[in-house]
Amino acid sequence: MERAISFTLNGKPARVTVDDERTLLWVLRADLGLTGAKFGCGTALCGACTVIVGKEAVRSCTVPVKDIAGKHVLTIEGLSKNGQIHPLQAAFVKQSALQCGYCTPGMIMQAYALLLKNRRPTRADIVRHMDNNLCRCGDYNRIVEAIQEAAGATKARAS
Amino acid sequence: MKPDEATLTENGALSRRDFLKIGGTGLVVFFWVGPLDAFQQPPQPYAEAPPSTPTDFNAFLQIRPDGRVTCMVGRVELGQGLQTAAAQLVAEELDFPYDSIDMVMGDTDVCPWDVGTFGSQSMRVMGAILRAATAEARAVLLQMAAEKFNAPVERLQVSDGVITDPAQGKRITYGELVQGKRIERHLTKVPLKPVSAFKAMGKSPQRKDALDKVTGKAKFAGDITVPGMVYARILRPPAHGAKLKSVDTSAAEKMAGAQVVRDGDFIAVICGRPDLADRALALIKAEFDRPQTGLDDKSIFDHILKNAQPPKVMAESGTLADADKLANPLEQTYFHSYGAHAPIETQSALAMIEGGKATVWAATQIPFLMRDRVAQALGYSKQNVRVIVPYVGGGFGGKNNAQNAIEAARLAKMIGKPVQLVWRRDEDFFYARFRPAAVVKIRSGMNEGKIVSWDYTVYAAGDWGAITFYDIPNQRTTTVPITQTAWRNQDNGAGLHPFYVGPWRMPGAITNTFARESHMDILASNAGIDPVEFRLRHLTDKRMRRVLEAATKQFGWKPARAPSGQGVGVACGTFYKTYVATAVQAAVDKRTGKVRVERVVTAVDAGVIVDPEGTRQQVDGCITMGVGYSLSEEVLFSNGEVFARNFDSYEIPRFSTEPKTEVVLVDNPELAPDGIAEPPIITVGAAIANAIYDATGARLYQLPMTPARVMRALKQS
Numbered sequence: 058m059e060r061a062i063s064f065t066l067n068g069k070p071a072r073v074t075v076d077d078e079r080t081l082l083w084v085l086r087a088d089l090g091l092t093g094a095k096f097g098c099g100t101a102l103c104g105a106c107t108v109i110v111g112k113e114a115v116r117s118c119t120v121p122v123k124d125i126a127g128k129h130v131l132t133i134e135g136l137s138k139n140g141q142i143h144p145l146q147a148a149f150v151k152q153s154a155l156q157c158g159y160c161t162p163g164m165i166m167q168a169y170a171l172l173l174k175n176r177r178p179t180r181a182d183i184v185r186h187m188d189n190n191l192c193r194c195g196d197y198n199r200i201v202e203a204i205q206e207a208a209g210a211t212k213a214r215a216s
Numbered sequence: 217m218k219p220d221e222a223t224l225t226e227n228g229a230l231s232r233r234d235f236l237k238i239g240g241t242g243l244v245v246f247f248w249v250g251p252l253d254a255f256q257q258p259p260q261p262y263a264e265a266p267p268s269t270p271t272d273f274n275a276f277l278q279i280r281p282d283g284r285v286t287c288m289v290g291r292v293e294l295g296q297g298l299q300t301a302a303a304q305l306v307a308e309e310l311d312f313p314y315d316s317i318d319m320v321m322g323d324t325d326v327c328p329w330d331v332g333t334f335g336s337q338s339m340r341v342m343g344a345i346l347r348a349a350t351a352e353a354r355a356v357l358l359q360m361a362a363e364k365f366n367a368p369v370e371r372l373q374v375s376d377g378v379i380t381d382p383a384q385g386k387r388i389t390y391g392e393l394v395q396g397k398r399i400e401r402h403l404t405k406v407p408l409k410p411v412s413a414f415k416a417m418g419k420s421p422q423r424k425d426a427l428d429k430v431t432g433k434a435k436f437a438g439d440i441t442v443p444g445m446v447y448a449r450i451l452r453p454p455a456h457g458a459k460l461k462s463v464d465t466s467a468a469e470k471m472a473g474a475q476v477v478r479d480g481d482f483i484a485v486i487c488g489r490p491d492l493a494d495r496a497l498a499l500i501k502a503e504f505d506r507p508q509t510g511l512d513d514k515s516i517f518d519h520i521l522k523n524a525q526p527p528k529v530m531a532e533s534g535t536l537a538d539a540d541k542l543a544n545p546l547e548q549t550y551f552h553s554y555g556a557h558a559p560i561e562t563q564s565a566l567a568m569i570e571g572g573k574a575t576v577w578a579a580t581q582i583p584f585l586m587r588d589r590v591a592q593a594l595g596y597s598k599q600n601v602r603v604i605v606p607y608v609g610g611g612f613g614g615k616n617n618a619q620n621a622i623e624a625a626r627l628a629k630m631i632g633k634p635v636q637l638v639w640r641r642d643e644d645f646f647y648a649r650f651r652p653a654a655v656v657k658i659r660s661g662m663n664e665g666k667i668v669s670w671d672y673t674v675y676a677a678g679d680w681g682a683i684t685f686y687d688i689p690n691q692r693t694t695t696v697p698i699t700q701t702a703w704r705n706q707d708n709g710a711g712l713h714p715f716y717v718g719p720w721r722m723p724g725a726i727t728n729t730f731a732r733e734s735h736m737d738i739l740a741s742n743a744g745i746d747p748v749e750f751r752l753r754h755l756t757d758k759r760m761r762r763v764l765e766a767a768t769k770q771f772g773w774k775p776a777r778a779p780s781g782q783g784v785g786v787a788c789g790t791f792y793k794t795y796v797a798t799a800v801q802a803a804v805d806k807r808t809g810k811v812r813v814e815r816v817v818t819a820v821d822a823g824v825i826v827d828p829e830g831t832r833q834q835v836d837g838c839i840t841m842g843v844g845y846s847l848s849e850e851v852l853f854s855n856g857e858v859f860a861r862n863f864d865s866y867e868i869p870r871f872s873t874e875p876k877t878e879v880v881l882v883d884n885p886e887l888a889p890d891g892i893a894e895p896p897i898i899t900v901g902a903a904i905a906n907a908i909y910d911a912t913g914a915r916l917y918q919l920p921m922t923p924a925r926v927m928r929a930l931k932q933s
């Protein structure tokens with residue numbers, strides 16, 4: 058059913074009038090022009106489309122847009138604050154935790170949700186939380202290190 | 217042979233030639249020769265480059281008035297870090313700040329012609345050309361400054377793009393000197409910097425693409441938009457070889473905003489939104505005649521052996537027959553299943569036609585060849601097609617073609633609107649040109665702890681890595697003819713395969729290394745000798761000895777006859793001039809057959825190292841993907857239907873399967889930098905197979921070594 062849906066997108070009010078069964082991924086990409094979240098599998102198996110809804114990481118390729126009415130959506134485009142990249146983004150750069158970069162926005166958003174809940178994740182915590190985000194270039198160890206580094210930086214910044 | 221596979225045609229027998237001329241295409245591929253090759257002494261590198269490569273440095277470099285330099289190369293950034301390494305090369309040879317170099321890649325209207333980004337040869341081939349062009353540009357700039365200052369060129373100094381004459385206290389930047397003009401002057405025989413003078417190379421700068429990729433700003437083909445763009449979905453057959461019998465598109469046509477277009481069996485839906493195109497496609501009712509070939513992932517190996525053309529001898533030395541009389545021959549057959557590339561970005565393209573000119577943004581490893589193919593498909597001249605390759609979300613050989621770009625271009629022409637076509641995951645698997653299923657047979661003989669005979673035949677994998685580097689007096693290497701080495705031709709190998717196959721990260725060499733290095737371990741164990749010691753006894757090649765010793769030293773290898781119960785394994789391999797040795801620690805769950813790779817140490821000698829961190833990252837990536845092809849990645853199929861459809865039916869590595877990895881870079885500054893993005897993958901499979909044997913006494917003869925195969929091997933051990 059086509060209807061107006063209002064939500065908060067990267068801290069700003071957003072409103073789309075669309076078929077409400079359409080998926081959040083394609084509304085973000087094709088209707089709102091935010092192409093940071095990527096299409097990888099279409100069935101929540103790879104995590105390339107991960108965004109934050111509320112405080113949870115979700116697979117935007119399987120979330121109908123009607124489910125986000127009234128909610129806060131955060132995408133990779135909304136992570137930088139006042140021109141400063143987020144500590145997670147800085148750590149991914151520093152650790153060179155990317156190659157082709159296609160999975161990277163989803164990885165960072167998935168990690169963001171982890172750090173919201175667990176400020177000092179162990180390596181095992183990270184592996185468990187990140188395990189359904191796939192990186193074909195094989196940067197898993199670097200990504201774990203980047204998340205650990207960002208966790209330290211986030212903690213330092215908060216204190 | 218098609219021109220796009222031209223540079224992939226090197227094999228062991230031909231690699232020592234200076235030139236390899238490809239019949240009919242007019243394409244000449246140069247392979248650098250000798251230890252002190254072009255990277256050290258490049259008198260006329262252009263002369264040996266493929267003939268379509270520009271010979272004018274202006275094609276590669278633009279000195280801009282704003283003080284920056286644009287470097288243009290026809291290759292693409294797949295994640296392998298070429299954008300960074302190429303900028304380092306330019307920074308070095310031009311004496312210019314790395315951060316002030318902007319890379320433009322893979323745009324056929326802007327960049328110099330290039331054959332494509334594959335075969336781990338960007339540094340070896342393109343790097344040498346780019347370096348020579350840059351050295352010439354620097355020499356010309358110095359000459360221009362000398363004239364301006366009225367000073368001898370020898371007196372001038374250059375640093376970070378600023379030329380100074382200390383005697384007169386004068387200075388000028390490259391940008392001021394050139395003033396945005398094209399440089400018309402040229403020089404020949406400009407020397408390159410010696411490795412000992414390197415400042416920018418040998419370091420690990422921040423990746424050029426890192427900031428764009430962590431902020432979501434990096435554009436991939438599917439991220440490009442143009443006004444009036446629409447989205448397409450194409451009707452696909454359920455199996456390879458299936459023929460469309462009947463189709464009813466009426467429901468899709470009735471859907472608001474959907475359009476159905478048809479050209480014979482090529483049927484597509486067009487929508488203003490991609491997910492609505494999916495919905496429209498689901499409304500099409502189609503019936504297909506499906507083939508009954510009887511071929512599946514189990515029967516394929518017999519099919520290959522029965523239908524292979526008579527193998528031909530690639531290399532031979534000594535006398536096998538005499539050795540056979542002396543030795544107790546051991547015959548063994550090794551198998552390799554089909555594998556998919558499975559990059560996280562599916563094939564993606566946007567095609568726009570305006571005023572008789574087509575522009576196609578495509579995720580491809582071969583922009584110039586795709587330009588030619590799109591031109592052919594549309595009936596346009598090459599000049600009227602522009603292919604632009606933005607960032608590519610992984611290639612691994614799977615984007616050495618881009619069927620998808622041709623489909624998008626055809627649709628754009630049919631409907632007169634720009635068309636974006638991003639394949640679904642199941643389409644990407646279905647049309648992936650898989651790494652070919654293959655069989656290797658080895659017959660070997662031993663005498664007093666040494667191998668005396670080695671008769672090696674490879675079917676369907678291809679010949680890369682087939683010829684052994686071990687010292688064996690009587691040996692022969694045989695392979696099926698080129699028409700059936702299908703990864704090169706990117707077809708079905710004269711009917712050998714039920715679908716098209718193609719190159720997959722270090723084609724041929726994974727299969728051949730798995731077979732050879734598994735066989736070496738079997739012989740070592742039979743002879744009661746530690747597998748590392750056994751290999752060293754058969755190695756005089758100093759570089760191979762050095763990487764093997766470096767890897768096992770870092771690993772802390774404890775010599776023992778396998779199976780020792782430690783769960784350790786090694787393997788050696790080489791591609792062109794890159795040498796690799798890998799040592800693995802693995803644990804096998806005997807109740808489930810699940811293998812856990814705990815630690816992998818790989819030592820690599822790839823000549824002089826341009827970017828140490830980037831090199832380590834490539835090796836890590838090879839280890840990760842290596843664990844995948846070794847343990848889980850297998851394309852199951854039956855009667856042309858491909859059961860690998862998504863990441864649940866084709867399992868690639870993930871965080872929880874990742875081993876601890878350690879990379880030993882054996883620097884070799886006397887040698888030009890060679891490929892690094894592929895060779896370290898070839899040793900992983902055999903090293904894991906050997907570790908499984910060492911842990912359990914169970915020998916695996918087929919890749920991937922799935923839990924079911926491990927359980928079967930455990931029962932037989």
